[in-house]
Amino acid sequence: MxxxxxxxxxxxxxxxxxxxxxxxxxxxxxxxxxxxxxxxxxxxxxxxxxxxxxxxxxxHFEGALWLQVRDVYDVEAELVTRGVPIVRGARQEPWGLHELWIADPDGIPIVLVQIPPDHPLRRDTR
Structure with a gap:
């Protein structure tokens, strides 16, 4: 396929x-x-x-929308000024990604993700 x-x-x-x-x-x-x-x-x-x-x-929606952004901390500050409730503040996770959690009006989780330059998702493993 x-x-x-x-x-x-x-x-x-x-x-x-x-x-x-x-x-x-x-x-x-x-x-x-x-x-x-x-x-x-x-x-x-x-x-x-x-x-x-x-x-x-x-x-019914099970899971989350995963949206990559350049700077999750800047996005958090911008969303706060727009009055968007923050479900979980921006922070670096044990797996290395920086994540910020919000939700849409129906409560669908949205994960805003910043991938650091040295993270495996950015490295060419060929």
């Missing part, structure tokens, strides 16, 4: 609140809009916020 692209599709309880959060609060650029949906750029991936198929309640 060859994967050509991917995206995460969210069906939030409050579509407008989700659009404000991902577009205005997080500042993600819009990739595409269609009747009942908006798709945002998220680095090399896409996050689609869809009103269609919505039951008025958020779908």
């Amino acid at each position: 060859e994967i050509l692209g991917s995206r995460t599709i969210l069906r939030p309880g409050d579509y407008d609140a989700a659009l404000r959060f991902y577009g205005d609060v997080l500042g993600l650029a819009i990739y595409r809009e269609y009747p009942g949906g908006t798709v945002f750029f998220a680095g090399q991936s896409l996050i689609e916020v869809a009103a269609h198929g919505n039951t008025g309640r958020p779908q």
Whole structure:
């Protein structure tokens, strides 16, 4: 199987609140809009916020969105000024990544990650 692209599709309880959060609060650029949906750029991936198929309640979502940023500490300061509740403050984890945890309006966990230059995820192991 060859994967050509991917995206995460969210069906939030409050579509407008989700659009404000991902577009205005997080500042993600819009990739595409269609009747009942908006798709945002998220680095090399896409996050689609869809009103269609919505039951008025958020779908069950187990796991977290993992979004890499350049400086997680700067992002934390910016989000605090925007009034975004911080679930877990930025810190370096035992596995070497710097992580900050927030949540979207439906409580979906979002891990904002900074990868240090010397971390194995950055090293070419060839």
